Amino acid sequence: MRQRFTFRAAPFAMAFLALAGRPLQAAETGVGATKAYTIPAGNLSQALTRFADQADIKLIFNPELTRNLNAPQLQGQLTVEQGLHELLQGSGLMFRVSDRNTIVIEKKPVSSGAQPQSTTTLPSVTVTGARFSPDDDPVSYSARNATTATKTSTAIVDTPFSIQVLSPQVMRDTQAVRLADALENVSGVRRSFNSGGVYDNFLIRGFQVQDTFRDGFRTDYIDVDLANVERIEVLKGAAAGLYGRIEPGGAINYEIKKPLAEAQYSVQQQFGSYDFFRTVADATGPLNQDKSVRYRAILTYQGANSFRDEIEDNRISFTPSLAWDITAQTRAYLNYEYKNHEYHYDTGIPNVGDRPANVPFNRRYGILDAPLASSENHLVNFTLSHDFNQDWTLKFLGNFRSQNRDFPMESYMNGLRGDNRTMNMDVYRARVEEDHWMGEVNLTGHFRTGPVAHSALLAGEYYYDQWNWIEGYIDSVADVSVTPRPLDLYNPQYQHSSEMPDIHLQWAYGGRSEWYGFTFQDEAQLTERWRLLFTGRYQEMRSSSSDYCDALTGPCGFDNPGFHPQTDSAFTPRVGTSYKLMPWLSLFASYSESMSSAQGRQTLSGAAAGPTLGDQKEIGLKGSWLEDRINATLAFYDLNKTNIAIAIPGFGNFVELTGEARSRGVEVDVTGKVTDNLSLIASYAYTDSMITKDPDFVGNRMPNVPRNAGSLWAKYEFDNGLGFGAGVYLTDQREGNRANTWQMPGYARVDTSISYTFKLGKSLLSAQLNVNNLLDKEYYADYRPDSFAIPGAPRSFLGSIRLDF
Known part of the structure; x- marks a missing residue:
């Protein structure tokens, strides 16, 4: 059978990457050590980015969390821990170290029993600089926020609808290539007739759903390749109140x-x-x-x-x-x-x-x-x-x-x-x-x-x-x-x-x-x-x-x-x-x-x-x-x-x-x-x-x-x-x-x-x-x-x- 352009892919991809830019420099840095910082007051996202550059650390955060927030001026000889405390003061955000030695910025828990942010000395982290991520922790299977149910970034626990999120790590671990591969992990969703995978067609809660959404935009009767997909959100049930003409089973939105x-x-x-x-x-x-x-x-x-x-x-x-x-x-x-x-x-x-x-x-x-x-x-x-x-x-x-x-x-x-x-x-x-x-x-x-x-x-x-x-x-x-x-x-x-x-x-x-x-x-x-x-x-x-x-x-x-x-x-x-x-x-x-x-x-x-x-x-x-x-x-x-x-x-x-x-x-x-x-x-x-x-x-x-x-x-x-x-x-x-x-x-x-x-x-x-x-x-x-x-x-x-x- 024919293979028309398959084996030309690898060399073309390597050339593409070579032209894209220089590799990112990485190193190991002890974050317990002090270092001199000079960061002016201003937008919190930009302040965190500058801090990560000067500290040589890897920060992961959702830009939606920091949008419209300001940071104070940061000046002096500080540890990474002290610097983050200063920048996040009064923002309603906190930091933690993920399981892969990455510092994650996230919302503070909203509960009467919430504990203050830990002051335990942080371990060393892999240095790659600041990174913007659509989720608070890209190596986790779970997500805390979703946008599909409300068109705003809302905590899933506060959303009065059933919504499931498939994270990048789920897709990576299962090697999901097509949208249908990933959605096998969501309750009530199954593939429907698609001529053997030619286009995407699903049943949600028993009803046919022919429309999918790409960053909130309707894209019906197309096939989705997950190579450029960050995450997938599935909103269950009737959703015309937000998305207009749509079948009652639900909405599938991929970001x-x-x-x-x-x-x-x-x-x-x-x-x-x-x-x-x-x-x-x-x-x-x-x-x-x-x-x-x-x-x-x-x-x-x-x-x-x-x-x-x-x-x-x-x-x-x-x-x-x-x-x-x-x-x-x-x-x-x-x-x-x-x-x-x-x-x-x-x-x-x-x-x-x-x-x-x-x-x-x-x-x-x-x-x-x-x-x-x-x-x-x-x-x-x-x-x-x-x-x-x-x-x-x-x-x-x-x-x-x-x-x-x-x-x-x-x-x-x-x-x-x-x-x-x-x-x-x-x-x-x-x-x-x-x-x-x-x-x-x-x-x-x-x-x-x-x-x-x-x-x-x-x-x-x-x-x-x-x-x-x-x-x-x-x-x-x-x-x-x-x-x-x-x-x-x-x-x-x-x-x-x-x-x-x-x-x-x-x-x-x-x-x-x-x-x-x-x-x-x-x-x-x-x-x-x-x-x-x-x-x-x-x-x-x-x-x-x-x-x-x-x-x-x-x-x-x-x-x-x-x-x-x-x-x-x-x-x-x-x-x-x-x-x-x-x-x-x-x-x-x-x-x-x-x-x-x-x-x-x-x-x-x-x-x-x-x-x-x-x-x-x-x-x-x-x-x-x-x-x-x-x-x-x-x-x-x-x-x-x-x-x-x-x-x-x-x-x-x-x-x-x-x-x-x-x-x-x-x-x-x-x-x-x-x-x-x-x-x-x-x-x-x-x-x-x-x-x-x-x-x-x-x-x-x-x-x-x-x-x-x-x-x-x-x-x-x-x-x-x-x-x-x-x-x-x-x-x-x-x-x-x-x-x-x-x-x-x-x-x-x-x-x-x-x-x-x-x-x-x-x-x-x-x-x-x-x-x-x-x-x-x-x-x-x-x-x-x-x-x-x-x-x-x-x-x-x-x-x-x-x-x-």
């Missing part, structure tokens, strides 16, 4: 790696089973002396075949970004991403009777030597923010994304014949063009009304997208003599691409949507223990889609007379509260609503089918133990989806908006460090999903939703850098369709890893080997609605060599 204030470089080479080969180069640092202008650039090459026949997957992406502190109060950020993806679709294994067909897992039904499909993406993000004072900040955010996809020859199965072994085959050709624009203005601030402290958000946003699809196809349904020929499931006689006739691009259709949204949110701290949150959003959505149109005779696209406009508007509220029962335990409860996109079909009146609606009620507990090193969430929820389009028998493609479904369940998530050497992340979900209103399927379970599912991953790392990891992923039986006539069996998959990290001169070298599906279990990872199951990979190996300098 991109940002430019850092100190120079850092890394190159990673991965290699594995089925010719997997992936190179990642990452460079970041300042561009001027005062570090007010910073850059980051990430380059990724990947080439891979598959355990499935005739499947190839090649990717290249380049993500440069620039951050500029224009003044102490005004900041700009610009990010661009280019991505090219070449691949084959995988439509899976058809079901025969009540199970997928008993055929080899590697067998793919299709045309041999078919040309690769391709997808080219361009994405631009821009943010401009200004602090009026320490309490109020105004932000302007803009996003543009363009995607062009080409399918020169795709084959897929189109129905099993009555003998339960002969499969009709289709071959089609298609081109798709998409453009998406989004703009947002938001104002965040803090104020008091008597004894009540408020954090407020006011936001207005505009979104527009349009897409056009043109296709042509040939099939073997009507006549066995035409090309492509039908295939025997158990003795397939494949055809080559050279045998296929020309396929004309003939049938065209398209759509566009435009919506406005206005959001108000208030987080009120009523007492030291009790918090209340209210969000209200008004949105108006205008959408339209066209009928199939013969492009050879036209007119098509937006000039098509069969174009169906639809306008919908709604007010979607949400309310939540949290109460701290004890310093380590909080109770939370919430109610929220959702509104999805229009469903793209027609009612009998001729109008386009409007959006689905949803609502959720949730209650739970959040706990923290071992000085916040272990964090856990227990949630009970009742989630409903209404206004679902149901086909009207005897009326072709016409629908009525009468369908309903609900999902009820219990979820548990635990993350953190049991000891300084042992980290874990665990999850469990009980999901009772049911179709509650439908002409044919009332009482049936929703497809691909297991009643029970869970995961446990743990890693033990010795002080000398040697580490061992192991995990198990459990899934109950799932229904294969809404009629519940066939099932996918449950399974347990075991993964393991071994790693070793050591110093190589002034650099850090890490070697790692992961064995996925150690016991070589045959299982089905996801499905194609109604007819096909996608096999999971057999035992496979993934090695990695990474150099940080």
